[in-house]
Amino acid sequence: MHDDLIAVAMSGGVDSSAVAAMLHAEGRPVVGMTMQLWNQRRMPELIPEGGATGRCCSLDDVYDARAVAAAIGIPFYVVNFEEQFERDVVRPFVEDYVAGRTPIPCTLCNNSVKFEPFLEMARQVGSETVATGHYARIERDERTGRWLLLRGVDHSRDQSYFLWGLTQRQLSHSLFPLGGLQKSEVRAIARRLNVPVADKGESREICFVPNGDYGRFVERYLEENRIDRRDLAGEVVDERGRALAEHQGVHRFTVGQRKGLGVAVGSPLYVTEILPAERKVVVGPREALERKRFLVERPNWIAFEALTEPVRVEAKIRHQFRPAPAEVRPGAEPGFCEVEFDQPQLAITPGQAAVFYQEELVVGGAWIAAPGGHQSQVG
Amino acid sequence: MAERYYFDHNATTPVADEVFAAMVACLRETFGNASSIHGFGQDARALVEKARAQVGALLGCSANDIVFTSGGTESDNLAILGSLRGKSGARHLITTTIEHPAVLNVAQQLEREGVDVTWLAVGADGVVSPDDVRGALRPETLMISIMAANNELGTLQPIDAIGAIAREAGVLFHTDGVQAAGKIPLDVEALGLDFLALSAHKLYGPKGVGALYIRKGRDVEPIQYGGTHERRRRPGTENVPGIVGLGAAAKLALGTLPEESARLSGLRDRLQQGALERIPGCWANAGGSPRTPNTANLGFEGVEGEALVIALDLKGFAVSSGAACSSGAIEPSHVLTAIGLSRERAKSCLRFSLGKKTTAEQVDRLLETLAAVVERLRKLAPATPSHA
Numbered sequence: 001m002h003d004d005l006i007a008v009a010m011s012g013g014v015d016s017s018a019v020a021a022m023l024h025a026e027g028r029p030v031v032g033m034t035m036q037l038w039n040q041r042r043m044p045e046l047i048p049e050g051g052a053t054g055r056c057c058s059l060d061d062v063y064d065a066r067a068v069a070a071a072i073g074i075p076f077y078v079v080n081f082e083e084q085f086e087r088d089v090v091r092p093f094v095e096d097y098v099a100g101r102t103p104i105p106c107t108l109c110n111n112s113v114k115f116e117p118f119l120e121m122a123r124q125v126g127s128e129t130v131a132t133g134h135y136a137r138i139e140r141d142e143r144t145g146r147w148l149l150l151r152g153v154d155h156s157r158d159q160s161y162f163l164w165g166l167t168q169r170q171l172s173h174s175l176f177p178l179g180g181l182q183k184s185e186v187r188a189i190a191r192r193l194n195v196p197v198a199d200k201g202e203s204r205e206i207c208f209v210p211n212g213d214y215g216r217f218v219e220r221y222l223e224e225n226r227i228d229r230r231d232l233a234g235e236v237v238d239e240r241g242r243a244l245a246e247h248q249g250v251h252r253f254t255v256g257q258r259k260g261l262g263v264a265v266g267s268p269l270y271v272t273e274i275l276p277a278e279r280k281v282v283v284g285p286r287e288a289l290e291r292k293r294f295l296v297e298r299p300n301w302i303a304f305e306a307l308t309e310p311v312r313v314e315a316k317i318r319h320q321f322r323p324a325p326a327e328v329r330p331g332a333e334p335g336f337c338e339v340e341f342d343q344p345q346l347a348i349t350p351g352q353a354a355v356f357y358q359e360e361l362v363v364g365g366a367w368i369a370a371p372g373g374h375q376s377q378v379g
Numbered sequence: 380m381a382e383r384y385y386f387d388h389n390a391t392t393p394v395a396d397e398v399f400a401a402m403v404a405c406l407r408e409t410f411g412n413a414s415s416i417h418g419f420g421q422d423a424r425a426l427v428e429k430a431r432a433q434v435g436a437l438l439g440c441s442a443n444d445i446v447f448t449s450g451g452t453e454s455d456n457l458a459i460l461g462s463l464r465g466k467s468g469a470r471h472l473i474t475t476t477i478e479h480p481a482v483l484n485v486a487q488q489l490e491r492e493g494v495d496v497t498w499l500a501v502g503a504d505g506v507v508s509p510d511d512v513r514g515a516l517r518p519e520t521l522m523i524s525i526m527a528a529n530n531e532l533g534t535l536q537p538i539d540a541i542g543a544i545a546r547e548a549g550v551l552f553h554t555d556g557v558q559a560a561g562k563i564p565l566d567v568e569a570l571g572l573d574f575l576a577l578s579a580h581k582l583y584g585p586k587g588v589g590a591l592y593i594r595k596g597r598d599v600e601p602i603q604y605g606g607t608h609e610r611r612r613r614p615g616t617e618n619v620p621g622i623v624g625l626g627a628a629a630k631l632a633l634g635t636l637p638e639e640s641a642r643l644s645g646l647r648d649r650l651q652q653g654a655l656e657r658i659p660g661c662w663a664n665a666g667g668s669p670r671t672p673n674t675a676n677l678g679f680e681g682v683e684g685e686a687l688v689i690a691l692d693l694k695g696f697a698v699s700s701g702a703a704c705s706s707g708a709i710e711p712s713h714v715l716t717a718i719g720l721s722r723e724r725a726k727s728c729l730r731f732s733l734g735k736k737t738t739a740e741q742v743d744r745l746l747e748t749l750a751a752v753v754e755r756l757r758k759l760a761p762a763t764p765s766h767a
Contacts, residue, residue: 005693031689031693075692075693077689077692079685079689080685120759121683121685121686123759124683124686124687124689124690124756124759125686125689125690125693126690126693126755
């Protein structure tokens with residue numbers, strides 16, 4: 001088994017580089033592969049000054065990944081998934097914003113590119129196992145035979161929130177060698193193994209929007225694709241429907257947003273809801289953001305096959321959110337579940353994921369649905 | 380890594396021993412600037428002129444008709460841009476849809492600059508029809524630029540017939556001869572050529588040097604500015620060791636061409652026939668057309684070419700899924716779609732290009748591995764949980 005080829009998804013960053021170096025140092029046969037996902041030159045005005053270094057798919061990162069592979073002494077290839085990435089990540093990202101939701105492209109990418117076509121490509125070149133630099137752990141439950149996903153030991157780096165969509169098949173073919181390590185240990189290992197990018201900085205932005213201006217990206221994408229750019233502009237209204245201001249497009253708002261509302265009122269106002277059909281952005285006081293119950297759709301269960309009865313969990317509703325006690329139960333309609341927090345939570349945002357934990361274990365996850373609406377169609 | 384086998388000679392070739400020896404001698408002993416008056420310069424000049432004669436001999440022209448450049452791309456640019464830019468009035472260029480990017484993108488640039496370009500299509504045989512060329516002629520046609528041999532398919536274009544048409548019409552005729560030079564006999568006189576571009580590294584010479592044949596009496600405007608080198612056609616201090624390498628490569632090619640051509644086409648047919656017989660769902664692109672002796676382009680039904688290239692490389696066999704210049708691009712080969720393949724099928728094709736060191740044994744090993752890998756790829760149904 002240990003003689004089997006492992007395909008390492010290399011981004012050119014320190015984490016995946018360390019994975020390649022570690023596995024190689026263990027004597028395991030490794031092939032490095034970098035996914036070309038997006039042409040950064042396509043929207044050059046979205047590259048910040050000083051270049052887009054440190055974002056995936058910039059030429060510099062492919063160059064770095066290649067240099068790391070050469071330094072380690074492993075075969076290396078760039079594989080092109082631009083078509084899949086645009087279809088399954090970028091387009092849904094744009095459609096989500098236009099539909100008043102706030103997408104998580106990294107999850108879409110994991111679900112539909114990194115662990116699907118990439119896994120398939122790895123198998124085709126002769127590797128049954130894919131290793132990545134994610135901070136999360138995979139374990140096998142010997143009792144049930146299920147593959148389990150656990151949080152990374154370094155909770156400050158834990159990426160399990162983005163990985164809840166992995167299927168049993170995908171988990172069974174994946175390795176996360178960094179899941180049991182602290183980031184500082186990873187850097188130390190990278191230095192010890194002479195990985196050229198051991199001290200490279202980190203990317204924080206979505207890889208295809210290097211300057212972080214999502215609104216501008218959505219507009220440019222709609223223009224470029226000559227997608228009927230319905231007039232996205234409309235009104236900012238209060239909870240009783242009274243117009244407070246005009247806005248330039250629903251895609252420029254997210255639930256919980258406070259800045260950029262163009263409303264001058266004494267007390268702070270927050271976006272509480274986005275109504276894309278009416279092109280309305282509803283604002284209200286902070287209290288109006290609080291909710292205990294919400295619907296989620298298209299769940300993926302990891303700890304068990306299907307949710308048949310209520311389960312106690314800690315639910316996480318966005319990346320920077322401390323999981324809070326909740327109960328998740330089967331919904332009235334197929335494909336939906338209901339989540340109820342013990343305490344009200346702020347800004348439960350459609351388009352984001354709700355991920356359910358039991359301590360370290362990722363029980364499963366699902367997409368947060370628009371309140372009262374079942375029309376959501378991501379992907 | 381275990382033994383490696385190179386089947387990508389259309390991308391580049393290894394430097395031949397004779398070429399290497401000539402270049403090393405030049406690098407060691409003849410460092411002078413070929414434009415200098417003194418003896419050091421004269422020594423370098425003598426080497427450059429000897430190489431010029433060697434390249435001229437390969438093409439059947441006088442040494443004076445050869446301009447040294449940095450490679451095939453520059454030669455194509457110099458011939459086309461140097462002839463069409465700055466001409467006043469209506470300008471028309473005839474070329475094909477299967478040209479190398481070194482011509483394709485030059486023609487597209489000229490289109491943006493106001494030149495009318497006719498893009499001739501080819502049939503499934505990957506060969507342009509001389510009648511189509513004749514039909515595309517207009518009073519304002521200034522140039523026909525059609526490659527001698529296609530890089531992906533190896534298909535030979537009827538440049539002799541096209542040359543006759545060009546002469547008759549009084550139109551300039553340029554050919555991108557990068558894939559043809561050294562592989563098939565080229566006689567610029569008999570072919571009626573005004574320009575021919577070639578590159579050293581495709582014929583066992585070094586990278587970074589090439590040549591452009593310019594018929595006596597034709598002229599080009601330089602596309603870069605500097606000194607008066609190369610009869611004011613190509614400024615810049617001569618790349619003497621590179622030029623020496625190109626000369627040696629041209630001499631070698633001329634001397635070995637007939638035997639090597641016969642040997643390679645035998646091996647190529649062995650590869651193509653072997654694949655067609657052994658591998659179900661395998662087809663040959665333009666497999667019956669006149670081709671360079673070393674090239675076969677094969678498709679494998681239901682197989683992703685990109686994966687096949689990597690899988691073969693991991694087993695030590697270097698092949699290509701298209702032109703090396705376009706690898707990494709998402710678009711399938713423009714040549715394969717030009718001969719009528721669907722995007723899907725175009726992505727299932729590999730180019731095999733053989734060379735001097737290729738042996739029958741290597742071809743047989745390749746066939747064995749190829750058959751096994753293709754079979755494995757086809758068996759890969761969507762994975763089932765391994766639970767192992």
